Amino acid sequence: MTKRWSKLGGVLGIVYCIAGFFLIFLGWNGAASNDRVPAQIPYVVSGGIGGLGLVVLGSALIVAHSLRTDRVELRGAIEDLRDAIADRGDVAGPTPDEALAAHRAGNPAATTDEST
Numbered sequence: 001m002t003k004r005w006s007k008l009g010g011v012l013g014i015v016y017c018i019a020g021f022f023l024i025f026l027g028w029n030g031a032a033s034n035d036r037v038p039a040q041i042p043y044v045v046s047g048g049i050g051g052l053g054l055v056v057l058g059s060a061l062i063v064a065h066s067l068r069t070d071r072v073e074l075r076g077a078i079e080d081l082r083d084a085i086a087d088r089g090d091v092a093g094p095t096p097d098e099a100l101a102a103h104r105a106g107n108p109a110a111t112t113d114e115s116t
Contacts, residue, residue, distance in 0.1 A: 009068070013061030020054030023047050 027047015031040040085096075 007065075009061050009065035013058040013065060016054050016058030016061060020051040020058060023051030023054060027051060
């Protein structure tokens with residue numbers, strides 16, 4: 001059930017964008033049917049601005065869904081990298097925790113294993 005809810009942001013964003021473009025079209029069509037400018041303003045306000053708001057909201061939902069998906073993939077890749085590093089126990093040098101502690105202490109020479 002969690003996977004279904006996580007995909008809802010992208011689908012809902014697409015639906016909002018389509019509805020927004022449809023409202024913009026209806027507003028344009030209604031405004032084009034009138035010759036007088038005062039009669040066109042309600043169409044522009046309701047269709048144009050409302051449709052633009054739906055398109056912006058839908059785009060924001062799509063971007064949020066994309067960021068969420070990328071974050072999950074990145075976490076998986078980081079876990080795979082950590083597992084690969086843990087499997088190679090024969091590598092000389094400080095552990096990532098030791099290197100981070102040395103870096104924070106201001107001793108960058110301790111973070112590298114250079115013997116020149």
